Amino acid sequence: MAFSGALTLTDLNDFISPSQACIKPVEQVDKEPQILGAASTEIRIDSGGTYYEVPAQGSSSTSGKKLQQAQISLNDCLACSGCITSAESVLITLQSHTEVLTFLNSNSLLDSASQKVPVISIAPQTLASLAASVSSRTSVLTTPRQILRRVRVFCESVLGFAHVFDTTFARELALREHVQEFEERRAQPQSSTGQLPMLASACPGWICYAEKTHAEMLPFIARTKSPQQVMGTLVKNWMAQMWGKLPNEIYHVSVMPCYDKKLEASRSDFYNSIYSTRDVDCVITTGELELILQEKGWDLTLPVQDELDELPLSGWSRKSQTVSASTLPELIAHPGTSSGSYLQSIISHVMATSPTPLVLSVKAMRNSDYEEFVLRRASDQTEVFKGAKCYGFRNLQNVVRKVGRERGVRVASGAAGRLEGRAVARRGKKAGDEERGYDYVEVMACPGGCVNGGGQLKPPTVTSSDAEGYIRDWEETGVMQNAKWGDKEWTKKVEESYWSIAQREDEAARLVSWVLDDLCPTDEGLGDVDFQAENEACRKRLFRTNYRAVENDIVGLAVKW
Structure with a gap:
């Protein structure tokens, strides 16, 4: 996985680059007994970048030992206090687009009874970034809604996802819980x-x-949980019930504008120990989604059928026992x-x-x-x-x-x-x-x-004529004009694309209430149970989380702000 754009900046100190403190030492295992007078060794690197421990010059031995590369897991990164946002620079082997493709391929080879239900949810900032990129390349205005429809067709027909959602409905749930928490804090003494x-x-x-x-x-x-994690709760709890599935029978992928979302999804608070599954199984960035599109030869500039139609919500009934991509409100706009x-x-x-x-x-x-x-x-x-x-x-x-x-x-x-x-x-x-x-x-x-997250797309490269009048693609020569993460003009275009999501009247508020009714008890007519207290406890369990201080065990001045 490539480093996020934030870590390549040299003219902005808003982000912290990885330091020596980010490196996890290689575990020391029992070493072979050293023979007295044996030759010392040295480290050499071959043409492929592989490290070998070889005898020093003058030694009669000719054998060399290949050294294993140190691995850093998500839990190692979260438990370490040697970095801040440079956590996104860690090579996360289990949170990448290759992992998603590997799972989808292996899942398709299983019999239908053993297959998991693959679900993908996409952030609106990701759709805005893709829409801005397509609009810049084609000079034709493309909206996030059109991009969502095109990505949905790709994910379902090419990758094999069963359901494709955006995360704006989860954001509505998160905002409602956010307001509720604010009111609770205002009512409490300071x-x-x-x-x-x-x-x-x-x-x-x-x-x-x-x-x-x-x-x-x-x-x-x-x-209050973020929209990504609220979406994970919806997929692994509410939708799982609708589909007649257990949480561990669903594979949930999230597409986000930020590398740090990978770390968020990997927090122990979002792991279901009963079913041994996470609310979000894998997180990929906007750039990684684009890589998948490129690897599969899918052109986002080409329209798909019915991409401009409004999806009706009236077909969703309170007693519905099935959920499909058309049941959730799509790309809910907001001020x-x-x-x-x-x-x-x-x-x-x-x-x-x-x-x-x-x-x-x-x-x-x-x-x-x-x-x-x-x-x-x-x-x-x-x-x-x-x-x-x-x-x-x-x-x-x-x-x-x-x-x-x-x-x-x-x-x-x-x-x-x-x-x-x-x-x-x-x-x-x-x-x-x-x-x-x-x-x-x-x-x-x-x-x-x-919209300017480190996982978003960079500005498209500039194709222009050189001094002799020849048209050149500067990307081929390694020169990417204005193609750096954090470009203000490009961020402005992505922002404009985000707000092109048209306001629409829908049943989002009513559906939010129905979802909460399904997940938490609300019937006050059964016995002497305090359903209001039960409902509040259930809601907090589903939509809130906790934080903990990470003690700094780094000695010296290894970490620089």
């Missing part, structure tokens, strides 16, 4: 476990960062940000439940990736809510220190962090007046948010 400000939890890069370097922030982070609209969902809820009219104001702090949102009463301009959108580690560090000062929490930081903290303190003192602390912060590790 000294309790669940505290304000509530910090978004959907970005695994941010979660890794907090667990490994800012454990003091963990009480503030929302417990807010292209990273999930978590802050907007909280703002909309506060405005809808306020007894008096509220006015929203937005203020850019350092740049478009760090903005403050304030709700004030229209009558007297009293602040009733203050939130922020914070993308990228530069902005994230500032917000962490701001939250720490406001809540009286000692924030762990290195030299760079102390400099950032002093800069924020100077700006705070200059402002003068006492300000309301944040109630909620939408946090994402990537500058630009999820």
Whole structure:
């Protein structure tokens, strides 16, 4: 698996490159007894890059020993404190597109009774990236909905997936639970476990960062699962029931704009020990999906039948016993940000439940990736809510220190962090007046948010004429003009593609309620059971998770921020 685009940047310190601390030592096994006076050895590398331990010059021995390559598993990476978002650079052998193809091939050779049901769910940011790439190559506007239809045909007819979904319905469930958790925190005293400000939890890069370097922030982070993991819960629980299958009889693949989503899916919290299966069995990135398309010779620029038709939802009944790709609302649009609209969902809820009219104001702090949102009463301009959108580690560090000062929490930081903290303190003192602390912060590790994730497609290469007038494809010569991850103009095009998802009236809200009814008890007419408490406990078990601090056992200054 190739490194993610974030790790190849040299002009941006929002991401951390792998360091020596990321390397897991090779396990020391019992060595053969050394003969007194035997020749020493040295390491040599052959033309294929293989390492050999060979006798040093002057030795009479001619034999050499091939050295085994050190392997790092997902659990090793998650248990290590030697990196932050560079976890995505680890060569993850069981979370790759080759693993998906290997499974699909082996699964198709089994008899029907032994086969697992292959399901794939695709993030809307992935569809936006693919749509922007196709539009740039063909000069014809292609929407994420068209891309979803084309990918669906490919996945079902070529790869053999039984069902293809997007993750926007799971996002609706996550947003509803997110709002519920925010209300629970607002109702509790600030000294309790669940505290304000509530910090978004959907970005695994941010979660890794907090667990490994800012454990003091963990009480503030929302417990609500990300849309990827909510989708895993739906597939392995609700849909499995509909299909008459057990969770371990389904193979669930997720396509995401971020390499860190591989690590999220591999957390022990998302493993079902009863059925020995994960909610999401394998995660591939947008770039890896494109590799599969290329390897299979599938051209996304070619339209498929009925790709412009709206899928009807009226055919789904409450008593339906089967689920197909047409039963879930497709690509549900929403206001807010292209990273999930978590802050907007909280703002909309506060405005809808306020007894008096509220006015929203937005203020850019350092740049478009760090903005403050304030709700004030229209009558007297009293602040009733203050939130922020914070993308990228530069902005994230500032917000962490701001939250720490406001809540009286000692924030762990290195030299760079102390400099950032002093800069924020100077700006705070200059402002003068006492300000309301944040109630909620939408946090994402990537500058630009999820549409600029490290697993997204790079800008298409430029084909142009050289000095002599000949047309050249610069990709063939190794020159990729403007083809780097994080290109602002390209990110803007992907963002525009994301918002081309048209608003539509559908039954999403009603279906959300039906799903919750199916998964959790709601019948209050059976005995003396407190179904409200049972329902709440069930909902939290299905849609929330936990975090834990990772102790740093790295000696010295191996990790650099």
